[in-house]
Amino acid sequence: MTGxxxxxxxxxxxxxxxxxxxxxxxxxxxxxxxxxTVSNPLRTAGDDTTRPxxxxxxxxxxxxxxxxxxxxxxxxxGDTTSRAQGDTTGRAADTTHRTxGDTTSRASGDSTHxxxxxxxxxxxxxxxxxxxxxxxxEDSMVLDIPHKRVLLYDQATTDYKDLKLxxxxxxxxxxxxxxxxxxxxxxxSNGLLLQRPEFTQKQDLVVSDSMKYNxxxxxxxxxxxxxxxxxxxxxxxxxxxxxxxxxxxxxxRFTTCDxxxxxxxxxxxRIKYISGxxxxxxxxxxxxxxxxxxxxxxxxIFPLVDxxxxxxxxxxxxxxxxxxxxxxxxxxYKVISQNMDFLIKGNIYSYGSWELDLDPSxxxxxxxxxxxxxxxxxxxxxxxxxxxxxxxxxxxxxxxxTQDTKAHPGITFNSSVNLMTSKYNQYQTNYIGQVYQNQVxxxxxxxxxxxxxxxxFSAAFSQNQNTQQRxxxxxLPNLNFTMNTIYPFQKKDQVGTKKWYQNLxxxxxxxxxxxxxxxxxxFSFKQVLDTLQWGVHHTIPITxxxxxxxxxxxxxxxxxxxxxxxxxxxxxxxxxxxNSKLDTTIYKGFFQQRQMTYGVSTSTALYGTFNFGNGxxxxxxxxxxxxxxxxxxxxxxxxxxxxxxxDTFTNGGTQQPDWxxxxxxxxxxxxxxSQGTFGGINFTLDNNLEMKVRNGKDTTGSNPYKKVKLIDNxxxxxxxxxxxxxxxLAPISLYARSNLFNKINFSxxxxxSPYQTNAIGNQINxxxxxxxxxxxxxxxSGYVSASTTFESKKAKGxxxxxxxxxxxxDLNNPNAMSDDQRELNYIxxxxxxxxxxxxxxxxxxxxxxTISRQLNSNSVGYIxxxxxxxxxxxxxxxxxxxxxxxxxxxxxxSYSFQFLQASIARNLHCWQMAINVTPLGYYRSFxxxxxxxxxxLRDLRINRTRSYYSNIPGY
Numbered sequence: 026m027t028g029x030x031x032x033x034x035x036x037x038x039x040x041x042x043x044x045x046x047x048x049x050x051x052x053x054x055x056x057x058x059x060x061x062t063v064s065n066p067l068r069t070a071g072d073d074t075t076r077p078x079x080x081x082x083x084x085x086x087x088x089x090x091x092x093x094x095x096x097x098x099x100x101x102x103g104d105t106t107s108r109a110q111g112d113t114t115g116r117a118a119d120t121t122h123r124t125x126g127d128t129t130s131r132a133s134g135d136s137t138h139x140x141x142x143x144x145x146x147x148x149x150x151x152x153x154x155x156x157x158x159x160x161x162x163e164d165s166m167v168l169d170i171p172h173k174r175v176l177l178y179d180q181a182t183t184d185y186k187d188l189k190l191x192x193x194x195x196x197x198x199x200x201x202x203x204x205x206x207x208x209x210x211x212x213x214s215n216g217l218l219l220q221r222p223e224f225t226q227k228q229d230l231v232v233s234d235s236m237k238y239n240x241x242x243x244x245x246x247x248x249x250x251x252x253x254x255x256x257x258x259x260x261x262x263x264x265x266x267x268x269x270x271x272x273x274x275x276x277x278r279f280t281t282c283d284x285x286x287x288x289x290x291x292x293x294x295r296i297k298y299i300s301g302x303x304x305x306x307x308x309x310x311x312x313x314x315x316x317x318x319x320x321x322x323x324x325x326i327f328p329l330v331d332x333x334x335x336x337x338x339x340x341x342x343x344x345x346x347x348x349x350x351x352x353x354x355x356x357x358y359k360v361i362s363q364n365m366d367f368l369i370k371g372n373i374y375s376y377g378s379w380e381l382d383l384d385p386s387x388x389x390x391x392x393x394x395x396x397x398x399x400x401x402x403x404x405x406x407x408x409x410x411x412x413x414x415x416x417x418x419x420x421x422x423x424x425x426x427t428q429d430t431k432a433h434p435g436i437t438f439n440s441s442v443n444l445m446t447s448k449y450n451q452y453q454t455n456y457i458g459q460v461y462q463n464q465v466x467x468x469x470x471x472x473x474x475x476x477x478x479x480x481x482f483s484a485a486f487s488q489n490q491n492t493q494q495r496x497x498x499x500x501l502p503n504l505n506f507t508m509n510t511i512y513p514f515q516k517k518d519q520v521g522t523k524k525w526y527q528n529l530x531x532x533x534x535x536x537x538x539x540x541x542x543x544x545x546x547x548f549s550f551k552q553v554l555d556t557l558q559w560g561v562h563h564t565i566p567i568t569x570x571x572x573x574x575x576x577x578x579x580x581x582x583x584x585x586x587x588x589x590x591x592x593x594x595x596x597x598x599x600x601x602x603x604n605s606k607l608d609t610t611i612y613k614g615f616f617q618q619r620q621m622t623y624g625v626s627t628s629t630a631l632y633g634t635f636n637f638g639n640g641x642x643x644x645x646x647x648x649x650x651x652x653x654x655x656x657x658x659x660x661x662x663x664x665x666x667x668x669x670x671x672d673t674f675t676n677g678g679t680q681q682p683d684w685x686x687x688x689x690x691x692x693x694x695x696x697x698x699s700q701g702t703f704g705g706i707n708f709t710l711d712n713n714l715e716m717k718v719r720n721g722k723d724t725t726g727s728n729p730y731k732k733v734k735l736i737d738n739x740x741x742x743x744x745x746x747x748x749x750x751x752x753x754l755a756p757i758s759l760y761a762r763s764n765l766f767n768k769i770n771f772s773x774x775x776x777x778s779p780y781q782t783n784a785i786g787n788q789i790n791x792x793x794x795x796x797x798x799x800x801x802x803x804x805x806s807g808y809v810s811a812s813t814t815f816e817s818k819k820a821k822g823x824x825x826x827x828x829x830x831x832x833x834x835d836l837n838n839p840n841a842m843s844d845d846q847r848e849l850n851y852i853x854x855x856x857x858x859x860x861x862x863x864x865x866x867x868x869x870x871x872x873x874x875t876i877s878r879q880l881n882s883n884s885v886g887y888i889x890x891x892x893x894x895x896x897x898x899x900x901x902x903x904x905x906x907x908x909x910x911x912x913x914x915x916x917x918x919s920y921s922f923q924f925l926q927a928s929i930a931r932n933l934h935c936w937q938m939a940i941n942v943t944p945l946g947y948y949r950s951f952x953x954x955x956x957x958x959x960x961x962l963r964d965l966r967i968n969r970t971r972s973y974y975s976n977i978p979g980y
Contacts, residue, residue: 158184162195179220183197188225188226190222190225192208193207193208208222232251233264234248279327281957287935291306292311293307308322309324338358351373352372355370356382365386376405380401385397393429395424396425399422421449445490452974460946466487479508495545500541500694503538508534529568533565535562537559540558562588564586564587565586567584584623590690592693593614596691596692600671618661618662621658631651646717655706665689666688669684670682702748703748705748707742711738714735718730733766752780757779761774772809773807777805806876808873808876812869858956864900894915910927910930950970952970953970
């Protein structure tokens with residue numbers, strides 16, 4: 026019989042068993058359901074429910090559940106029981122089923138033998154299920170009516186709730202409610218069974234040689250089963266499922282290797298698995314390439330929990346030449362609640378050194394998240410009493426807090442605190458590159474925007490620390506109040522074109538800061554109070570946007586600005602003739618300085634295009650954006666500047682004084698105003714250069730050309746003071762920036778002075794281009810930086826773990842959580858453990874050059890300082906499973922490596938080997954690590970590490 030056959034088996038209490046079998050050949054599918062049955066299966070003496078093909082039908086209300094799709098009543102040949110015309114439920118108008126010849130009549134209204142339409146009153150048989158079973162088979166289906174079984178052959182499948190069974194043969198026994206699955210007869214060319222049973226529940230899949238499953242009790246039994254629990258692959262000779270989450274395995278092998286014959290595994294005679302929690306074993310021993318390891322463990326507990334869970338952190342063995350043998354990373358992680366966890370971790374060495382890290386973190390969804398890290402390092406080099414013995418205790422406190430923007434609209438609170446002793450970076454081992462960082466910054470900020478108003482308020486704390494000079498600068502509090510530009514003459518309901526005066530705007534910004542400076546080697550409250558200073562800065566800008574002129578080609582914008590600054594101290598320098606030195610005296614008090622600026626600016630843009638025809642290069646376009654401003658600034662602070670002798674020099678055999686000009690408020694929180702009156706011209710000329718070339722990827726002609734930027738921008742800026750009696754021309758600034766061919770990032774800039782200098786390096790009022798030696802300017806400072814990255818094509822869908830974390834915004838953010846930052850530092854220090862073999866090669870290069878002309882420490886003469894270095898980071902595959910990785914910084918000034926790290930990575934399928942070497946620098950180390958790739962076995966590693974500090978005397 027071909028086509029689709031649908032069958033319904035009803036779970037009713039039959040007085041006698043079925044007496045026939047039915048065979049359906051060809052593909053079949055259907056739905057067996059047992060919900061909704063006849064309320065009273067008993068019939069009158071004349072009823073025959075056992076005749077061939079007879080079925081007892083459910084009440085009309087339950088017919089849709091009680092029959093398979095397209096189900097019609099199957100009658101045996103000769104069954105002539107009639108139905109009322111138009112009856113679509115498969116029932117006669119008189120639903121009482123009689124045997125032929127039965128003429129027993131019923132009284133009117135007698136419902137003794139009629140079906141009850143109220144399905145809630147239907148008593149279900151003991152073998153009924155609470156959900157339908159959907160089934161299908163490619164070859165055939167057999168209905169074993171006497172034994173109430175259904176047999177499916179070839180690619181048979183059944184679906185029951187969240188369970189899905191697929192096998193060569195499936196037997197459904199309605200009486201016992203047991204599903205039995207067997208493979209198809211025969212084997213394939215490799216001697217493997219055909220169509221092995223596959224049992225799926227939710228995300229768990231078990232493949233076995235045969236299995237049985239009780240749909241009522243939820244228990245099952247399988248033989249030679251292969252399954253997966255998270256990252257764990259499990260094979261057992263026999264397994265028993267006792268509920269939806271728990272099963273037992275006998276003679277089991279479990280591993281994270283996905284091969285049929287795994288590279289490594291753990292063997293145990295008995296295992297209990299609790300899905301999503303853990304696996305508990307008896308005596309367990311590992312095996313490698315099928316060879317058992319002679320030593321095992323008496324029992325094991327393997328976590329299978331996804332996400333956070335508490336537990337011990339196993340240590341790694343290390344050796345340090347100055348600190349001895351050590352255990353690193355020993356600790357405990359505790360999940361306190363869904364919103365908070367805690368990590369305690371430490372290192373200990375045989376010579377007495379130790380390190381302790383306390384890392385609590387917290388997170389409330391849609392509100393805030395944060396973490397705290399407190400680290401103490403007690404370093405002991407050699408033994409006490411030895412001539413090279415050293416002891417140092419250092420600490421580091423970090424606090425990162427980020428508020429969700431949806432928590433309190435208009436209000437934010439963020440923190441990034443990093444406080445440490447000056448030598449902490451030298452002795453920490455989390456990230457080698459941190460050794461070279463000597464600037465540490467912290468900030469805590471609260472901001473509030475007053476919705477519906479132009480007002481904005483912020484309060485902040487900031488700290489800057491130079492670990493090399495051991496100097497701390499602490500600013501607390503920093504208060505800022507801003508009123509955004511308002512337009513007092515602008516109407517709320519504007520109709521028609523605005524008047525020019527309606528664009529007149531006024532704003533305000535007020536800032537209060539306090540600064541304390543001290544050295545941690547000589548810290549005292551007296552020193553803090555002596556260095557304490559405060560300042561207040563007020564700014565009131567007034568702007569006016571006038572209509573464009575010359576057909577909107579030129580914009581004109583006049584402005585007026587009033588500034589006032591309050592200082593808490595004055596610095597007065599005096600020359601000591603007796604000792605020939607410059608003294609500085611500090612006077613504390615309340616001092617004020619004011620400044621007014623008037624100006625008007627105009628800007629436009631000029632476009633020029635040079636066409637080349639129809640070749641590869643279509644055209645080159647040059648855009649020039651000149652901006653000219655006229656401003657006037659009166660000399661309101663003449664009394665703040667004074668001249669003083671700073672040294673003496675010999676000129677023509679006579680001693681002459683060398684004079685310098687200083688401002689009384691130099692070195693304050695806010696910069697002092699410039700000297701003299703300014704009334705002149707500000708000039709900026711910005712340029713952009715781009716090219717239009719043929720688009721080689723266009724095949725339709727819709728986009729034949731594409732734009733390529735040659736230089737993003739380059740330009741020049743300066744100013745000229747018309748009212749000054751000397752030094753009228755300001756220093757000339759040059760700048761350029763480009764991303765050539767979307768491959769090379771380039772930026773550069775320089776500052777040129779238009780004036781000559783005297784014999785001791787001081788500037789004189791004489792242009793450099795005057796005289797016989799023409800020059801466009803005297804070089805003062807400049808910088809050049811360039812970077813590029815080259816790499817082979819990535820495999821589709823593959824992503825480097827290291828790249829994804831390094832590019833993560835949260836990790837690169839100063840407010841990144843401390844645990845994320847530590848993970849990032851570990852990846853940077855151990856790149857071989859996170860190598861991506863899908864990228865055959867990768868190379869990143871960067872170059873930086875900085876030149877500056879600085880005043881000597883004795884304030885006499887200048888010296889040129891040049892700093893240039895090359896940074897590189899790259900890797901390449903020697904073979905598909907071997908990768909070489911290297912990174913470093915080379916100082917061209919000293920012709921030496923400031924930092925160098927090399928690594929070798931070996932892909933071992935389910936394992937990985939990493940060798941990391943740091944041969945140069947302050948902290949030098951060598952490590953080799955062999956570990957599984959799986960996250961649940963990440964702590965099962967073989968590690969060998971040696972390290973030492975390169976600048977310790979005697980080593």
